[in-house]
Amino acid sequence: MTTATAAPVAHDMPRARFTDLLAAEWLKMWSLRSTPWLSALSALAVVAFNAGAAYDHHKYWYQYDKGGQEFFVTHRLALVDAFTDNSALVLVLALAAIGAVSVTGEYGTGLVRTTFTAVPARRSVMAAKVLVLAAVTTVFGVFVAAASFASTRAILSGRGASVALGDPGVLQVLAASALLAPVAALAGLALGTVVRHKGASVVACVVVLLLLPMVLSDRRHLTAVLRHTLPFSAWDRLTGGALPQPPPELFPWSEAGAWTVYALWALAAAAVTVSAVHRRDQ
16 A cells, blocks of 8 residues: 655745835834934924024124125025035934934844845845935935925025025025935945944944044145045035035035035945845844
């Protein structure tokens, strides 16, 4: 008598589609309690810094002599109030922290192990994370840039010192300020992927994105060139270059070079994020 042994039937799970990975990363991003709160507080702080600068000029307008008032208007210094240095610093710090936490939070809770077990294609998972973060932070950047411009324009229009959207240089300032958000966020994501510790990643973001532009002097050729390779310096070049009389530089560089810095940082950060998880353990 022979006994037939049934062969095991393999039930292959369908591979996750990339759209599924995008949806999963979207849910994971907003499931972090820190993400909506940090985003809201950051937007409020950025707009408040810019509106505060415009309000200061509005309130003390009559303390300027006639020549000072005309200089402010003819040189379109309202563009400086539209997105100030302080607001850009806040934007870089906050968005880099959001980018870093979006990945270090998973390592801290161990969720990354579950993710990579369910989807062994690690590069696809991280590519989805990069795209979701880039899309969300670009929308964030556009919002804060538009809100800052609208609020400062409304404040300064009472003194006849505002600029219109179609005036020369306005769109460049808004675009540079808006795109600074995803560049900073992707840089934070890359640092978080490499460091894998929340606190250390935020410190690394501060050092690389904020301290280096301050430490590197623009009065020597080598340090000036190194400084020009940083996102904050690129933003400063693009916004300053939009003025009728840009600030003097010992070692000037082009606006095309500043846009290139934006693009290279975003691409390099995405590449580091996707490749860093390929062979490293969770």
